[in-house]
C-alpha cells in the first residue's frame with residue numbers, strides 16, 4: 001500500500017507547486033514502497049512562510065498556558081498513537097520497534113515538559129538604580145522559526161525544537177528529512193488533531209532546494225538544525241550573512257573510556273548498546289572505545305562474543321536487535337570507511353561487510369569492530385554513522401583523556417570506572433557537551449540540555465529549559481513611576 005502525501009500549509013494539506021515527488025521506501029525491504037512525498041520548491045516555502053507570519057500575532061498573543069493546553073493534548077495523542085507511529089517509523093527508517101517507541105516517548109516527554117513551561121517562562125525583575133522605577137526583562141518569541149531535522153530520530157528531534165518554540169509563542173515552518181518524511185507528518189498530525197490554529201505549524205517536504213529556500217526566506221526569523229556538519233555549517237554561513245539566529249546540532253565522534261577498574265560486564269552492555277544500537281546511526285553513538293591496556297584484550301573478546309548474538313533484521317519483527325542502515329548510499333559510505341580503516345593499518349576483528357537478512361534485500365551491515373586504531377586514522381576522526389566501533393589502547397587516565405579529546409566533534413562522552421575521583425576528573429576533563437559516568441554515550445533525557453562543543457554545535461542547546469533560551473529573546477522593560485525625568489548613570493551617582 002503506498003500513498004501520495006502533501007505539504008501542510010495554513011491549516012490545509014496542499015499539493016506541491018513543483019508537481020515533483022520523491023519516493024520513500026522501507027530500508028529493511030526496499031520493495032516496500034511507503035509513499036510519494038512532495039519535492040517542494042521556493043514557491044511552496046514562500047506560501048508556508050507567509051502563512052506562518054500571518055499566524056504569528058494570534059499565537060504569540062494567546063496566553064501561554066492556553067498554548068500549553070494544545071501541546072499537552074498533542075502529547076496525549078502521541079501516547080495514544082505511540083505504537084502506531086512507532087510501527088510506521090520502523091518501517092520508514094529501520095530501527096527496531098522497541099527503539100522507535102522510545103523515540104515517540106521522547107516527544108511525549110518533551111510535549112509535557114514544554115506544556116508545563118508555559119506556566120513559567122520566567123523573566124527577571126531586577127532592582128533599578130533609581131527611585132520609583134521598576135526594571136524587568138521578559139521573554140518574547142523569535143518569530144517564524146524554520147526547523148530542519150535528520151531522519152534518525154524523526155519524531156524526537158523535531159519535537160525538541162518544535163514544542164519549546166511553540167510554547168514560547170513562535171510559529172513554525174518545518175522540513176522533515178527526505179529520508180523520514182512520513183514520521184514527521186505523523187508527528188505534525190498530532191498537533192493538528194490537538195487543535196493547533198491554522199498557519200502556526202506548516203510542513204514542507206523536500207530536499208536541498210526546499211531547505212535552502214527556507215533558510216534564505218526573509219520571513220523566516222530563526223533556524224533550528226540537526227544534521228551533518230557540512231550542511232549545518234553551510235546553513236550557518238547563510239544565517240550569518242542574513243543575521244538570523246541559528247541553533248546547530250551536528251556530528252559526533254563519541255568516546256567511551258573503559259578504565260582498568262571498570263565493571264567490565266556493565267561496560268560491555270554499554271558498549272554494545274552505544275555502538276550498535278540504532279545501527280550506530282545516532283550523533284551520540286559510541287564510535288571510539290578507549291580501553292586501558294590492562295583490560296583491552298579481555299574486553300575486545302567480550303564485545304566480539306556478545307556482538308555475535310545480535311540479531312539483524314526487520315525492526316518490526318520480534319527479536320530484532322539491530323535494523324538496517326537507512327539507504328544503499330549509507331551502506332556504501334560505511335563500507336568505504338571500513339576499507340580505508342584497513343588500508344590505513346587498523347585491524348578488523350569483526351564484521352566489515354554488507355550483509356543480507358532473510359532474503360529481504362535491505363541495507364544491512366555487519367556490526368564491525370576495529371582494534372589498533374590510533375588518533376591519526378580516518379576512522380578515528382570522521383563520523384561514520386554506522387555500526388563501526390574503533391578500539392584505542394591506552395596506558396593511563398591522562399592518555400585516555402588525551403585520545404578522547406583529540407576529535408573535531410564534542411557531543412557525548414563516557415567513562416567506566418569505579419574510582420569516584422577519576423569519574424569527577426572525567427566530568428571536568430572530557431571536551432563534550434555530555435559526559436556519562438558508567439553509562440554509554442547515548443540515552444539523553446528530554447528535560448536536560450542536549451548539545452555539544454567544538455564541531456558539534458554553536459553553543460546552543462536542545463532539551464529542557466536550555467531550549468527556551470534559544471527560542472526566545474529578552475525584552476527589557478523600564479517603568480518609571482516617579483513622574484520626573486530620571487537619568488540613569490547620572491542622577492543615580494553622587495559626584
Ligand code: UN1
Nearest residue numbers: 153282283284442443444
Ligand atoms: C541524535 O542522534 O540526533 O541520547 C539524537 C540519545 C537520544 C537522542 C539522539 N536520546 O542518544
